[in-house]
Amino acid sequence: MDLMDRFRQGDRRALARLITHVENGTPVGRAAMRELYGATGRGRSIGVTGPPGTGKSTLVDQLASVFRKEGLRIAIVCVDPSSPFTGGAILADRVRMRHLQDDPEVFIRSMASRGALGGLSRATGSVLKVLDAFGFDVILLETVGVGQGEVEVVREAETCLVIEVPGLGDGIQAIKAGILEIGHVFVVNKSDNPGADRVAEQILTMLSLNPVPPPWQPPVVQTVATKGAGVEDLARQVRRHWEHLDAQNLRREHLGRRRIADLAEILKCRALGAASQRVLSRPEYSELRRKVELGQMDPYEAADRLLPFDGIEEWRLP
């Protein structure tokens, strides 16, 4: 029986293999994405981000446990965009809760950025689709660290949780201001430590500075993930966000935007594939490349010979 058949029958090993194909962009993975596409758009995705040491993994596990009790099927994807060289060594250190690891309705997967950053968020988007098509109700997407890499990865999700903790220092807080805009629910974890109320207030203050009040007012939830405290409240706020998305037709809009972005991405990949095929087929390519390398010809002149084009040299599809 072939991989896709086993995938459709709910075989988790087929799922794991398919994800590897998709991550590596193999022909099998590409064909699968095409085949699966129509079965996506059902599962809810939740992105979780925040600085190292805020207890993201524990919080994700606890949230997964709450959703499991409600009978939902859960996937957890842990993405590490900050480590292009270690190849995700940090991920291996993460210990998930045992009962989740043993639960056949919970699927856990790690991804590390092996190549370019754009590649990772693209791969993450594809993996989310595979998990969605497999039938998971909730897909938790956890990132390591806070930076633009994380922001781009987390944006693949519908609902975004931003985790903070007391005591990280104001300098660092200021730098993280950039992620305020992506949070739908804010979590002050380790809130049994001193200063939790102050962090929560700071977040609310920063959110209130937003000149145009968004239709969704992000709540701030205090948790102690290691004890499970506040996690049910967090799950409730996540559900509230889902209801908000549905009621305002925002989910449909989100899916529509994603589909258009997918179309653009597919077209771009084809454009690049076709152009490199065309350039490679030119017998003078190696000669021109060598001249450019040695500084004997500027790359613009070489490009003129290999791929003449006098329009606007950028992607500009609305």
Add this chain to the structure above:
Amino acid sequence: MDLMDRFRQGDRRALARLITHVENGTPVGRAAMRELYGATGRGRSIGVTGPPGTGKSTLVDQLASVFRKEGLRIAIVCVDPSSPFTGGAILADRVRMRHLQDDPEVFIRSMASRGALGGLSRATGSVLKVLDAFGFDVILLETVGVGQGEVEVVREAETCLVIEVPGLGDGIQAIKAGILEIGHVFVVNKSDNPGADRVAEQILTMLSLNPVPPPWQPPVVQTVATKGAGVEDLARQVRRHWEHLDAQNLRREHLGRRRIADLAEILKCRALGAASQRVLSRPEYSELRRKVELGQMDPYEAADRLLPFDGIEEWRLP
């Protein structure tokens, strides 16, 4: 007199305007890049990265001051890839040393990531070329924060300094392991604080774990940037790296690789420009786009109609 003429005569306001053109990818900026290309490859670029709070700006200023005393013309570019939303508000807070700001042979510029990350490192590479062509001997490229964004930006430089300080905690150190591979010179700044020797030792230990010893053994320099202590030693190590690059022909190789990367980038932009032009010219585009948005057609089918291609859908030029 036109912008390029004034640029060639050393007019700094023309330089500043040209950089804006290049950053924004205007037709003037594109034409200028093409015109300037042949005049690049002379100036030395130094990337400086490290976590917030390690004193990067002060160190960059001190290093610039040492090079200025040696008569070199200096440009400082401060890049903030971690803040896609604040639009570089943090950069404005950075106060450079007054004597640098008043020095006509020192040029200071900030860049924030307004769009995609790839866009920022591309723009940074172009800005480095403009500064190089203008005649700066040393271009210091300072980034905010540590993440893949910073890594990609810093890689545009020939020599990379990685700044650490005592007392940031081991958890954070581990996450930063990924940037060990890009450092040519390591700096333990604030080394009058306790634990500086231990941090220096940790770096040396981590470097020694590298299974294949590189031809260049990165030195670790201790500094107290606020007092200027150790900065002349740092400048010496940077010069040693330059000599190493020259002696081993690595600089020529680096420039050759960059030129080939530039050629690929130009070809990619043309491929994308040509493809979007082609897609936009199709009368059925809006109709198909709408169907994809509403989920009535999958994006693969729409792509088949708009840009049929059955080769390998990725850029693959050697």
